[in-house]
Amino acid sequence: MKPIIYTALFYTAVIGYSQQVTYQVLEDKPDKAYTKFIAPEFGMDYNATALCVFIGANGRYGLTDKLDLEGAFRFDLYNGIDDVGGTFLIEAGGFLPLTSKIKNKEVPIVLSYNPYAGTTYKDGQQYNVEETKYIKVPSGQYLNQIGARAGVHYRRLGSQDLTYTNTSDINLAGLYLGGQFTTQAYVKAKVNNDVERIGAGFTRFFVDAMILPVSEISNPAANDGLAADGVFGWRAGFQWYVSPHDGDYRFLGPSVFTAEIGKKPLTGFNFMLSWGIAFMNAR
Numbered sequence: 264m265k266p267i268i269y270t271a272l273f274y275t276a277v278i279g280y281s282q283q284v285t286y287q288v289l290e291d292k293p294d295k296a297y298t299k300f301i302a303p304e305f306g307m308d309y310n311a312t313a314l315c316v317f318i319g320a321n322g323r324y325g326l327t328d329k330l331d332l333e334g335a336f337r338f339d340l341y342n343g344i345d346d347v348g349g350t351f352l353i354e355a356g357g358f359l360p361l362t363s364k365i366k367n368k369e370v371p372i373v374l375s376y377n378p379y380a381g382t383t384y385k386d387g388q389q390y391n392v393e394e395t396k397y398i399k400v401p402s403g404q405y406l407n408q409i410g411a412r413a414g415v416h417y418r419r420l421g422s423q424d425l426t427y428t429n430t431s432d433i434n435l436a437g438l439y440l441g442g443q444f445t446t447q448a449y450v451k452a453k454v455n456n457d458v459e460r461i462g463a464g465f466t467r468f469f470v471d472a473m474i475l476p477v478s479e480i481s482n483p484a485a486n487d488g489l490a491a492d493g494v495f496g497w498r499a500g501f502q503w504y505v506s507p508h509d510g511d512y513r514f515l516g517p518s519v520f521t522a523e524i525g526k527k528p529l530t531g532f533n534f535m536l537s538w539g540i541a542f543m544n545a546r
Contacts, residue, residue, distance in 0.1 A: 284374070284398055289459065290451040293365070293406035296463045297507035298447055299324045299331070299545035302519040306537025308337070308352075310530040312422040312433065315339040315350065321502075321521060321539060323358075331358045333412065337537075339420070347421030347432050356414015358443050363408045370403030370450045372462030373514040395514075400462065403450045412443045412469060420530065422480060431482035433529050437494065441471030449508060461510035470499045471525075478528040498525025498533070504541060517541040 301322040308315040319337030326332050334355040342350045373395060380394030417436045423429065445467040453459050473496035500523040506513035519539040526532055 284455050286372075286398055286400075286452040286454045287456075288400060288450060288452050290449070291400075291404050293404050293447045293449050295508070295546060296447040296449040296465050297504065297509075297541070297544040297546060298445070298465050300504065300507075300517075300519070300541040301543040302517075302539030302541045304337075304519070304521070304537045304539030306337075306521070306535065308339075308533070308535045310420070310527070310533040312530050313343045313350075313420055314341075315343070315420065316341040317352075317537075319352075321519070321537070322543075325545065326357065329359060331360075332356075333358055333414070342421050344421040344423045344430050347423075347430055350420045350432075352419075353417045354414060354439075356412055356439065358410055358412040358445075360408040360410035360445075362410070363406065366405045366407055367402045368405060370400045370405075370448050370462045371397050372400060372450065372452055372454075372460050373397045373512065374454060374460060375512075398452070398454070400450050400452065403448055403462070405446050405448045407444070407446045409442070409444050411441070412471070413438065413440045415439075416473065416475070418527075422482075422529075429482055431480050434477055434479045435475045435527055435529065436477035437473065437475035439471040439473045439498075441469055443467055443469040447507070451510070459510070460512055461506075461508045463506060463508040463510075465504040465507045467502050468500070470497075472497055473525070473527060475528055480529055493528055496525060496527035498523050498527075500524075507541070507544070509544075517544070 303320045305318050317337040317339045321335040324332045337352045339350040375396045377394045381392040383390050383392055416439050420433050422431045422433055447465040449463040451461045476494050502521045505515045505518045517540055519541050521537045523535040
């Protein structure tokens with residue numbers, strides 16, 4: 264654990280260094296950032312009944328100029344309960360932007376990334392130093408949108424009591440209704456009158472109320488301490504598409520990181536974290 268911590272600290276220290284360069288902004292068009300994609304993903308989902316490791320995909324795609332489709336499918340490779348198999352999640356919905364505004368603030372453009380820039384020593388141990396060099400365009404445009412989202416949600420998972428003698432499957436199905444904020448930027452610059460680099464990003468934040476009228480457990484004895492507490496739940500989430508552009512240099516590649524926290528009937532507190540690689544990109 265210590266090597267990971269020290270590497271992260273050195274990385275944080277070095278990334279703040281901005282190389283002195285000249286640049287010329289060629290494009291500042293946030294609507295050129297990719298915001299529609301399919302991202303095969305790998306992650307973990309923790310709740311009060313089980314810890315699951317899954318593979319799957321999440322995606323966003325434009326149905327019309329005004330309405331974006333959003334969805335996910337995740338199949339659990341591991342759910343920690345031997346007698347319960349085939350656990351998964353299916354979700355499909357849409358996002359309708361209601362307001363759109365342009366805001367000006369710094370847009371970072373990564374020039375280079377070196378995971379082996381050097382070494383350092385602490386307490387007789389050697390640690391790697393990572394280095395990222397970048398410039399900041401001081402007044403780039405961000406397109407910010409706020410809107411409503413809704414969709415259907417189905418989750419099948421398992422539960423086991425504290426004695427490991429009773430197991431059960433749980434089915435949660437219903438709707439989610441909420442709001443979402445998205446922000447995106449796209450700046451292309453010519454650096455030192457030589458190479459062209461793009462600084463772009465897409466993030467979204469959402470909060471949902473979940474109405475799950477199907478909250479079923481086949482064996483209540485397998486759900487110690489978690490009562491069938493109604494049909495309502497909630498969640499909050501964040502997604503970051505790190506480099507949503509088609510330029511020559513893409514920091515961390517087409518990575519998509521997603522995180523959610525919330526609470527659902529029968530399963531209690533929930534935390535999900537995933538990493539995906541985007542393809543089938545569109546604006």
